[in-house]
Amino acid sequence: MSNSKVLAFYITICVLAFIASKITIAVLCYRRWQRKHMVLQDGNFTGGKLVMFQSPKLKSIKSNTFMKKTTKLSSKDIIGSGGFGTVYKLAINESLAFAIKRLNRATAEQDKGFERELEAMGDIKHRNIVTLHGYYTAAQFNLLIYELMPNGSLDQLLHGK
Numbered sequence: 001m002s003n004s005k006v007l008a009f010y011i012t013i014c015v016l017a018f019i020a021s022k023i024t025i026a027v028l029c030y031r032r033w034q035r036k037h038m039v040l041q042d043g044n045f046t047g048g049k050l051v052m053f054q055s056p057k058l059k060s061i062k063s064n065t066f067m068k069k070t071t072k073l074s075s076k077d078i079i080g081s082g083g084f085g086t087v088y089k090l091a092i093n094e095s096l097a098f099a100i101k102r103l104n105r106a107t108a109e110q111d112k113g114f115e116r117e118l119e120a121m122g123d124i125k126h127r128n129i130v131t132l133h134g135y136y137t138a139a140q141f142n143l144l145i146y147e148l149m150p151n152g153s154l155d156q157l158l159h160g161k
């Protein structure tokens with residue numbers, strides 16, 4: 001091999017190594033950023049994935065505790081239902097409770113509804129708008145984890161149950 005070819009070979013190797021190292025650093029930084037923005041992330045709950053956004057309220061809750069209580073929800077915990085799903089009250093302890101909205105995944109439209117709600121509510125933070133704390137997604141259903149409004153809806157307040 002001529003000298004120029006050897007030189008070109010080394011330069012190519014150096015450029016490729018440089019690009020690979022940059023990509024590795026970018027991936028590691030992105031993963032670190034993702035971890036920082038989630039309190040809990042677990043892919044092992046009956047094949048589903050739980051994601052809780054970072055908030056002081058959730059710091060003390062373990063993902064196992066949260067999921068164990070969620071799987072025990074039954075019809076007696078229902079606090080409402082809308083066009084897309086059923087809403088349950090999930091009490092973690094005496095001072096902490098959430099509203100869990102369960103959306104079935106029977107149709108593509110239901111999946112889209114979940115994604116739309118997640119995108120819209122995940123981006124909003126306002127004292128007059130209920131906070132979305134996270135979500136759980138599994139093969140059969142999706143859950144949206146909301147701050148519980150203990151006094152019910154404005155509709156209920158105005159028109160009764």
Ligand SMILES: Nc1ncnc2c1ncn2[C@@H]1O[C@H](COP(=O)(O)OP(=O)(O)OP(=O)(O)O)[C@@H](O)[C@H]1O
Binds near residue numbers: 130147
């Ligand atoms: N965060 C919450 N805290 C307390 N109750 C809630 C909460 N979110 C929903 N609910 C109750 O569950 C009911 C259904 O809510 P949901 O968001 O599923 O539907 P909706 O917004 O009323 O209607 P649609 O799904 O058709 O837009 C509400 O009317 C309310 O009574």
